[in-house]
Amino acid sequence: MLISPINPSDIQRIKGEYPHLAENKDFVTVSDLNDQETHIKSGVIVGFEGVGKVKQIGNFASSAINGNIEIGDWVIPMSTDSYGTWSTHIIADPKNLVLIKDKTSITPEHLCSLKINAATAYRMLKDIVSLNEGDYIIQNGANSGAGKYLIQLARQWGYRTINVIRDREGSDLVARDLYELGADIVFKDSEIESPKIKSLMSSLNNPIRMIISCVSGKYGTQLINYLPDGGVHVSYGDMTHDTLNIKPLEMVFRGITFVGYWLMKFYGENPPSVWLETWNDIIDMMRLGKLKMQPVEKIPWYSISDNVEHLNSAEKIQNDVNNAITSSNKSAFSFTSKF
Numbered sequence: 001m002l003i004s005p006i007n008p009s010d011i012q013r014i015k016g017e018y019p020h021l022a023e024n025k026d027f028v029t030v031s032d033l034n035d036q037e038t039h040i041k042s043g044v045i046v047g048f049e050g051v052g053k054v055k056q057i058g059n060f061a062s063s064a065i066n067g068n069i070e071i072g073d074w075v076i077p078m079s080t081d082s083y084g085t086w087s088t089h090i091i092a093d094p095k096n097l098v099l100i101k102d103k104t105s106i107t108p109e110h111l112c113s114l115k116i117n118a119a120t121a122y123r124m125l126k127d128i129v130s131l132n133e134g135d136y137i138i139q140n141g142a143n144s145g146a147g148k149y150l151i152q153l154a155r156q157w158g159y160r161t162i163n164v165i166r167d168r169e170g171s172d173l174v175a176r177d178l179y180e181l182g183a184d185i186v187f188k189d190s191e192i193e194s195p196k197i198k199s200l201m202s203s204l205n206n207p208i209r210m211i212i213s214c215v216s217g218k219y220g221t222q223l224i225n226y227l228p229d230g231g232v233h234v235s236y237g238d239m240t241h242d243t244l245n246i247k248p249l250e251m252v253f254r255g256i257t258f259v260g261y262w263l264m265k266f267y268g269e270n271p272p273s274v275w276l277e278t279w280n281d282i283i284d285m286m287r288l289g290k291l292k293m294q295p296v297e298k299i300p301w302y303s304i305s306d307n308v309e310h311l312n313s314a315e316k317i318q319n320d321v322n323n324a325i326t327s328s329n330k331s332a333f334s335f336t337s338k339f
Contacts, residue, residue, distance in 0.1 A: 002074070002108045003298070004050030004085040005145075005332040006324045007116060008239060013046050020264070025082045047084030049115040050333075051076055051100070051108040055089075064097045065272045074100040074108065076115055078267070088301060088311070088335045098276070105287040112332055113294050117145035118282050119275075120236060120263045121153055124212055128261065129232050133158035134206040138223055140164040140189065141214040141239060143174050145294045145330055148181055150212065152291050155182030160206065164189050164215075164223070181292065189219040201226050210234060217242025229254045236261040298334040299324060309336070 012018040022044045029039045054073045061069065065078065075097040077085060100111060124146075125131065137154060141147050142163030154161045165174050167188035175186040191197050201208075207228055213220050214237030221244055224233060233256060235244065250256045267275060285291035299320045302309040324331035 001050050001052045001085055001087055001090060001333075001335045003112045003296075003332050003334050004047045004087075005112050005117075005296070005330065006299075006321065007048060007145075008237060009048055009116070010046050010084075010086075011325055013044070013048075022080075022082045044082045045084040045087055047086035047333075048080055049076070049112065050085030051111045052085075052090060052092075062094050064094045064099045066276060067099050067101065069094050069097070069099065074103065074111070076100065076111065078115075086333060098272075098279070100283075106283060109296050109332075110286050110293045111283070112296065113145050113149075113330075114279055114282060116263060117294060118149045118291075119266075119278055120261075121146045121149035122278055122282060123263060123266050124234060124236065124261055125150065125153055125157065125159070127266070128234055128259065129210045131157075131159050131209055134160065136160045136162055136184075136204060136206055136208040137210050137212060138162040138164070138208055138226060139212040140220060140223065141237070142178055142183070142186065144214060144239075146214070146236070148178070148294055149291070151178060151181045151183050156285065156290060160184040162201075162208070163187075164192065164219070167191075189215075192219055192222045193225075212236065213244075214239050215242075216240055216244040221245045224250060224256070227254075227256055230256070232257045232259065234259055234261050236263075294330050296332045297324075297327070297329050299331055300334045302334075302336065 009018060013022070024042045024044060026040050026042050029041050030037065052075050054069055054071055054075060057069055057071065063069065064075065077090065077092060077096055078098060079096050083090065137159055139147055139150060139161065142151065143165050147163070151161050151163065161183050162185040163178055163183045165171055165178070165186060165188055167190040171188055178186050185200065187197055208226055209231060211223050211227055211231070211233045213223070213233065213235050216235070216238060217240050220242070227233060246258060251258070282291065286293060301312055301317060303312055
């Protein structure tokens with residue numbers, strides 16, 4: 001593997017909260033690379049997405065999902081289950097790999113969030129509500145990976161975004177970054193019910209068609225008041241593990257629809273040709289500079305001594321994971337210094 005992001009869904013799997021449980025496997029382990037004594041540990045390797053580089057091909061290997069594999073190809077594993085992408089090396093069935101043959105103007109960092117974050121934003125704008133040019137979308141968690149891609153895609157397609165961010169230190173800088181990506185309106189969650197925001201929302205010249213939410217609780221519930229009759233509320237994550245308080249009368253008399261969105265269902269219900277249309281469109285926009293990749297803080301699994309890479313200790317990697325979980329920035333494991 002070259003690089004693998006640390007996503008909220010990975011943390012949910014570590015905590016045993018992810019709804020789709022992988023089957024435990026037995027792994028042969030050693031205490032360190034020089035240890036001859038082996039141990040058997042049962043569990044799963046975490047990591048839902050990432051980018052790898054083909055180092056070796058078996059004599060009887062089949063084709064990949066979208067073509068014939070060659071040494072040096074970049075690949076994105078589709079089904080991770082028990083053997084995830086938080087790995088220095090993976091022995092993979094080619095039928096589970098998507099090839100990236102054309103590396104023009106892209107890097108593994110561009111592609112490492114393609115399968116989940118970028119594709120989630122893309123498909124939510126395409127699959128749920130038939131939007132018209134000028135329509136507004138409200139999203140919370142706007143500073144997330146999916147949120148940043150959604151802002152840029154909406155701008156490309158003529159939609160307008162209202163973006164809610166957390167009220168914490170540095171929020172002004174976060175807002176500035178989102179405006180630079182193409183956000184139309186940005187405000188803090190503590191301001192949702194302020195007179196200023198109420199006045200702003202009542203003065204919009206086009207309808208708010210959809211709320212896209214990964215944050216429930218108090219602030220997620222408050223946003224529902226800004227949906228007009230017939231609006232759609234979409235939940236695609238649960239960052240806070242709080243309750244979304246839905247009043248039946250919102251559905252009965254105002255006709256508001258509440259739906260969930262899980263990208264894995266899109267992958268399961270559509271052939272690879274449909275996935276690849278989405279991926280190729282996203283990659284083309286990245287190549288043309290129309291879609292900025294999500295900035296990534298790389299966490300190396302190696303250290304360099306005397307120009308030689310050495311795998312870091314399990315304790316250091318675990319500490320890095322714990323720091324990444326609490327970080328406000330996107331983090332990803334980097335498994336080599338040579339892309």
